[in-house]
């Protein structure tokens with residue numbers, strides 16, 4: 001709702017009220033309209049202030065309305081016009097946030113005052129839409145085309161001080177913003193308002209408007225990576241430069257409706273709520289975010305200053321958690337320290353641009369050591385050494401003896417068994433997996449893996465740590481590869497099998513990049529280093545000296561196996577780091593991949609050796625085999641209770657594996673393709689490749705299809721688990 005009150009003798013105060021973020025639901029809009037009409041009709045009211053409840057102006061339209069049948073009633077534009085037409089001055093008092101429709105309401109007001117801590121923005125693009133309440137037409141008139149384009153096509157939040165410089169707000173205050181707005185409104189009584197009505201203003205002209213716009217469009221398209229909204233945001237702003245206000249609004253509405261019905265908006269809005277849903281974690285034995293409380297982390301330690309450790313230290317420093325970095329010897333320590341300092345210098349530069357500081361030269365904040373004894377007083381340790389069980393166990397055993405009894409022990413592993421690591425400690429209830437993604441100070445995902453004995457407090461503490469580090473924590477159960485890498489395995493396996501059968505690395509990558517992945521599986525493998533998987537396969541006895549003599553080249557444990565990645569590693573082709581992998585690079589450490597004729601002839605020799613008949617493989621088959629195998633594994637994961645819902649898998653894939661957000665994550669995507677279609681295709685491919693178990697459709701997928709393809713929200717209700725993982 002919106003509360004109507006008298007703020008001063010002649011000023012009416014309309015307070016948007018819909019906790020927690022004062023989203024503009026149909027009820028709020030109705031109340032806002034009623035408040036405006038009441039103020040207009042009351043001759044004793046001479047001015048109006050609009051503000052929000054609980055120190056927040058508004059987070060914009062209630063996103064849930066867009067997927068409800070009542071969306072036709074969301075007539076925010078006409079209400080904003082009503083505000084702007086008012087003969088009585090209307091002042092917006094912006095505290096906390098004014099986002100989306102919230103900022104559009106403020107743009108309809110004649111004046112805007114913001115609290116110094118407030119943030120403003122039009123983030124509709126991030127949920128697949130554009131500002132649909134005349135914001136694409138008013139904002140350029142207020143702050144000009146370049147700034148409006150930046151704000152609308154990126155959806156970024158603008159801090160109050162920047163908003164003042166841009167002219168987005170008229171005043172920034174540190175005091176009570178509503179009182180300041182009421183004072184301003186009182187002063188404005190009786191003054192002319194015409195020039196304050198943005199719809200009546202012209203869009204400021206640029207000398208080179210056409211060239212500017214065509215350059216801007218190119219940049220927007222490049223950033224969009226298959227996402228429709230940024231380009232349509234651009235079109236709406238361009239319309240503001242070409243059309244009178246009313247026609248521009250009509251264009252905005254037309255483009256908004258295209259987006260609303262595009263499917264991408266649905267996927268992005270699903271992703272928005274999925275990210276929030278995973279914060280409310282539960283485990284199969286009933287532990288949950290509701291009853292578990294996190295412990296404070298006042299000091300942390302990171303063991304191992306390799307690529308992952310460096311990023312983790314950087315994340316902790318950025319989160320203002322004092323941290324100790326530990327290495328095995330002085331040589332490694334010095335290399336690690338230099339690398340961390342370099343990362344932090346870069347981060348500090350970025351943060352200074354946003355008027356923030358990063359304190360890392362103070363030894364109380366960041367310390368480096370080779371001495372385990374220094375870890376006696378830390379509250380939490382993150383071990384980030386080499387992916388080797390024996391080494392990890394040795395470290396955990398040592399930690400368990402040195403660290404104080406309350407300290408939490410986390411392992412940054414991408415696949416290893418948390419229970420086995422915990423078994424060598426005196427506190428398995430405080431041991432947990434924290435799987436960071438590289439580069440750890442950039443990637444948002446933190447996969448949090450509980451073991452058999454992990455306590456709810458430990459899970460809650462790891463989740464809290466994720467939040468403080470501005471990461472998305474996703475709680476999952478313990479199995480080889482957890483969720484992310486376990487689903488990735490069948491995907492990359494199919495990619496390699498496709499090479500055996502006739503594709504080239506660049507064919508497979510192109511199909512998956514066109515689908516929207518940031519990089520395809522082979523470019524990804526070159527980036528991560530082929531030696532990482534090679535080492536793991538050697539440890540598993542799949543290749544290398546421990547392989548039993550006489551094992552067929554293309555078969556392991558009775559199933560199909562491709563030795564192609566192993567053969568590349570044997571030739572020293574580890575990817576970018578060696579300048580050669582599935583592609584060639586300009587030099588060792590180079591980043592620009594070029595298809596490699598050597599690989600093409602190597603593949604054709606390989607096919608000849610193994611008498612594989614090369615065939616043409618179309619895009620559809622590449623996409624379906626890679627994605628559907630991954631999705632089928634996802635259904636197994638759900639059925640086993642490793643993740644508590646499809647949103648978990650989707651959040652992991654979007655934030656850790658470059659899955660295109662506008663496709664909502666693999667499980668959401670599966671629901672849009674239709675489970676019967678996925679099942680039918682998997683059955684077809686499985687019949688063609690009976691020696692590939694990863695192409696056999698998951699029993700849970702089959703069950704859902706048999707139950708009539710229920711919507712994604714209902715999937716979990718079809719599982720009747722007898723056992724659990726805790």
Ligand SMILES: CC(C)(COP(=O)(O)OP(=O)(O)OC[C@H]1O[C@@H](n2cnc3c(N)ncnc32)[C@H](O)[C@@H]1OP(=O)(O)O)[C@@H](O)C(=O)NCCC(=O)NCCSC(=O)C[C@@H](O)CCCCCCCCCCCCC(=O)O
Nearest residue numbers: 023059060061062063071072074076100101131132133276
């Ligand atoms: C606001 C935030 C920055 C706060 O972040 P914080 O971390 O503090 O908290 P959370 O993110 O956890 O949020 C707390 C809580 O609130 C929920 N929530 C947040 N924002 C919204 C929202 N806008 N709507 C609904 N719910 C919201 C969140 O889910 C949490 O809930 P929980 O249960 O988990 O506790 C941050 O939350 C944030 O960034 N929010 C999103 C901001 C945003 O994207 N705003 C834009 C919204 S879209 C919009 O405003 C559109 C407008 O431009 C115009 C709309 C008018 C269009 C009219 C056209 C009608 C169409 C009819 C045509 C039909 C045609 C046809 O059918 O054919």
